[in-house]
Amino acid sequence: xxxxxxxxxxxxxxxxxMDTPGYFEDQKLQGTPGFFSxxxxxxxxxxxxxxxxxxxxxxxIFLGTVLGVFIGITLAYGKQPGRFIARVYTDVIRGIPLLxxxxxxxxxxxxxxxxxxxxxxxxxxxGIFCSSHVGEMVRGGLQNxxxxxxxxxxxxxxxxxxxxxxxxLPQALxxxxxxxxxxxxxxxxxxxxxxxxxxxxxxxxxxxxxxxxFQTLNFYAFAGLIYFIICFSIERLGKHVEKKIAIK
Amino acid sequence: xxxxxxxxxxxxxxxxxxxxxxxVDLNLKQGEIISIIGSxxxxxxxxxxxxxxxxxxxxxxxxxxxxxIGYITKNGKRTRVNSRTATQNxxxxxxxxxxxxxxxxxxxxxxxxxxxxxxxxKSQEEATTIAQHWLERVGLPDRGNSYPGQLxxxxxxxxxxxxxxAINPKLMLFDEVTSALDPELINEVLDVIKxxxxxxxxxxxxTHEMRFAYEVSDRVIFMNEGxxxxxxxxxxxxxxxxxxxxxxxxxxxxx
Amino acid sequence: MFKNLNYxxxxxxxxxxxxxxxxxxxxxxxxxxLGSLIGIVxxxxxTSKKKHLRIVSNGYVTGIRNIPLMIIVLFIYFGLPxxxxxxxxxESFIFALTIYAGAYLAEVFRGGLISIPVGITxxxxxxxxxxxxxxMFIKLPILLRSVMPALSNNFISLFKDTSIASVIAVQELTFxxxxxxxxxxxxxxxxxxxxxxxxxxxxxxxxILRIFERRLAIPR
Numbered sequence: 001x002x003x004x005x006x007x008x009x010x011x012x013x014x015x016x017x018m019d020t021p022g023y024f025e026d027q028k029l030q031g032t033p034g035f036f037s038x039x040x041x042x043x044x045x046x047x048x049x050x051x052x053x054x055x056x057x058x059x060x061i062f063l064g065t066v067l068g069v070f071i072g073i074t075l076a077y078g079k080q081p082g083r084f085i086a087r088v089y090t091d092v093i094r095g096i097p098l099l100x101x102x103x104x105x106x107x108x109x110x111x112x113x114x115x116x117x118x119x120x121x122x123x124x125x126x127g128i129f130c131s132s133h134v135g136e137m138v139r140g141g142l143q144n145x146x147x148x149x150x151x152x153x154x155x156x157x158x159x160x161x162x163x164x165x166x167x168x169l170p171q172a173l174x175x176x177x178x179x180x181x182x183x184x185x186x187x188x189x190x191x192x193x194x195x196x197x198x199x200x201x202x203x204x205x206x207x208x209x210x211x212x213x214f215q216t217l218n219f220y221a222f223a224g225l226i227y228f229i230i231c232f233s234i235e236r237l238g239k240h241v242e243k244k245i246a247i248k
Numbered sequence: 249x250x251x252x253x254x255x256x257x258x259x260x261x262x263x264x265x266x267x268x269x270x271x272v273d274l275n276l277k278q279g280e281i282i283s284i285i286g287s288x289x290x291x292x293x294x295x296x297x298x299x300x301x302x303x304x305x306x307x308x309x310x311x312x313x314x315x316x317i318g319y320i321t322k323n324g325k326r327t328r329v330n331s332r333t334a335t336q337n338x339x340x341x342x343x344x345x346x347x348x349x350x351x352x353x354x355x356x357x358x359x360x361x362x363x364x365x366x367x368x369x370k371s372q373e374e375a376t377t378i379a380q381h382w383l384e385r386v387g388l389p390d391r392g393n394s395y396p397g398q399l400x401x402x403x404x405x406x407x408x409x410x411x412x413x414a415i416n417p418k419l420m421l422f423d424e425v426t427s428a429l430d431p432e433l434i435n436e437v438l439d440v441i442k443x444x445x446x447x448x449x450x451x452x453x454x455t456h457e458m459r460f461a462y463e464v465s466d467r468v469i470f471m472n473e474g475x476x477x478x479x480x481x482x483x484x485x486x487x488x489x490x491x492x493x494x495x496x497x498x499x500x501x502x503x
Numbered sequence: 504m505f506k507n508l509n510y511x512x513x514x515x516x517x518x519x520x521x522x523x524x525x526x527x528x529x530x531x532x533x534x535x536x537l538g539s540l541i542g543i544v545x546x547x548x549x550t551s552k553k554k555h556l557r558i559v560s561n562g563y564v565t566g567i568r569n570i571p572l573m574i575i576v577l578f579i580y581f582g583l584p585x586x587x588x589x590x591x592x593x594e595s596f597i598f599a600l601t602i603y604a605g606a607y608l609a610e611v612f613r614g615g616l617i618s619i620p621v622g623i624t625x626x627x628x629x630x631x632x633x634x635x636x637x638x639m640f641i642k643l644p645i646l647l648r649s650v651m652p653a654l655s656n657n658f659i660s661l662f663k664d665t666s667i668a669s670v671i672a673v674q675e676l677t678f679x680x681x682x683x684x685x686x687x688x689x690x691x692x693x694x695x696x697x698x699x700x701x702x703x704x705x706x707x708x709x710x711i712l713r714i715f716e717r718r719l720a721i722p723r
Contacts, residue, residue, distance in 0.1 A: 091702065091706070092698070092702050094705075095701055095702035095703075095705040095706065096663070096698045096701040096702060096705075097663035097664065097665075097666035097667075097677065097701065098663070098666075099666040099667060099669070099670075099677055100666050100677050100680070100694075100697065100698060100701060101698075103677070103680075103681060103694070104694040104697075104698055107684060107690045107694060108690060108691060108694055110690075111690045111691060146347075146349075148345060148347055148349035149349060149351065151302055151343075151345070151349065152343075152345060152349035152350070152351070152408075152411075153351075154300075154301075154302065154335070154338055155300055155302070155338060155341070155342065155343040155345075155412065156338075156339070156342070156362070156363035156367070156411060156412065156415055157335060157336070157338055157339030157363050157367040157415060158335070158362070158363060158366060158367060159331070159332065159335045160331065162366050162367070166351075166362060166366065167351050170353045170354075171351075171352065171353055174353065185569065189569075189570075189571035189572070190571070191571075192571040192573040192574060193573065193667070195573075196670060203573065203574065203577070210581075215585075216581050216582045216584070216585050217578070217582035217583065217585040217586065218585075220574060220577050220578040220581065220582040221578065221582065223574055224570045224574045224575070224578060227569065227570050227571055227574060228566060228569045228570050231568075231569035231570075232565065232569045235569065247352045247353050247395065247397060248395040248397050248398055
């Protein structure tokens, strides 16, 4: 109860440019600007951070999806040893946390002599992450199709490529769309982890702002809000597309 | 050029250790309609699936229009044909499945015209015209733009028949095509098949609909335990059955 | 490059790695237990007939699922002190991960709830059971069994999410790997071994949980 009241008090006071009561002795800040004027001052940094994050995310999603589809096809129909390699790749990547993947890539690459900056390393890591999840999705989607579809396609004389292109893939992709949208959102959220290797995206930008004006709670909340808006929009867009291409 | 559309010699097939077809011989002439009856597990469906190469078979030969399909015997060694040849072999037969297997993401007309465009390389116009022709022949002239999900079971099966026959195969295979239908929808499908017999198409029909088999067939085959037990005209098989197993089977059906 | 591999530094630090792994697993276990409590309650709210319950619970689930875990962690650890809530690093992370887990688990439990055939609930009502009794004695036991596969998946995800704790200096597995890397500069050895730990633990957990599922499953 007290906390809720404190929270309300804090947000309203800080928004209205008034002195916020410090709840600890060393917190008495006097004459601090309100939240919205600070936000306006910080708008450029935050905006470019958001752009960077989105750029990284979309590039990674695009590359990862393309690669992932090939991996998925290999997992479903491929011959050894390709299939085995794809399986090991998928299982390993999906078995390690995204943060560990990003850090591992970043450090390992510099040791090997490939010097990627934080942005490139981030795109690479997120892209690899995306490809493994998409690969598994595509495999599942293809293998879950009723076998009768392949048989009917064969019965009318379609060869494998034609069966795959005109019968199997269109159905599998529709099945996969919800899960894919989920993965896309996960990747957008994953851009926060690239702050750890120094990429100036939303979190780092937020931290820089906070370092100036100490409005920690407000700005972390705002960062959360930015991500919420982006991710929620992607989710909504995904549902809209699902409805449009649904099999009637 | 042989008059025999289909010639099967000593067909044997096993699933693992289980011998399912134990030496089947069968001949079909152009325009003949043969019904296959028998209990589940007698091998009827397996026989059909071997003919259109959805299943392997270990011994025996299948010839369509005098040409052996599925396997090549070179220097005494029997090998399966490559997938390209198998695909071409399959285009010689048209198969209608018990569970329809229509492609749900494209319209009925597109279901029919897909193979015409991609396999027979016909133009969009020609394929659409042929598809529309067959839509009319199965009694669904204005359902071409519907999706399978919007059609009843009987309508879907009729589209499936149109899809199979539109590729102009030498032989039509029907695998218990009414078994998955609600009773009131069965007749519309059977009527379509009856009307297609006029086209002179050679047909091999696996069915449980005894009355239909009696009315439509030139010959009827009773299969039991992987072999053809009785073969004859509809009258011989249904009215004057001499075989004990056949009599027992017919007694259990409502003929 | 590969000739100079020397895993001695890694072997020396096995204790630290084991500690980190244990800590990560504990964090995952705590958050899945607490998160499940939240998740079950929220799931019943999501499927409740009372509109205000549905709105609030939907808001919680949608809100948390669309915010990165790291922001929640930073918000709790760095932001909440602004209104007088000081949490230690471990507590902050557990708090954050539990809230995060709760939102995902609510969806899992909701899926399980709506897949209980309506007829079973109606049978309960016909025997005169109250709503609460139906929930506790009929729905909950069925729910817990049907939800096991999804729970296993979520547990593995939560285990991987514990790596984010390293950002606020909680000494779990990722933190330990980084420490070995920074202390000894044995980058390849540290990261190759570390990531393999994650992979094998994940595979191990998945196998164990699958055995559990089979044991607890409703007999068919």
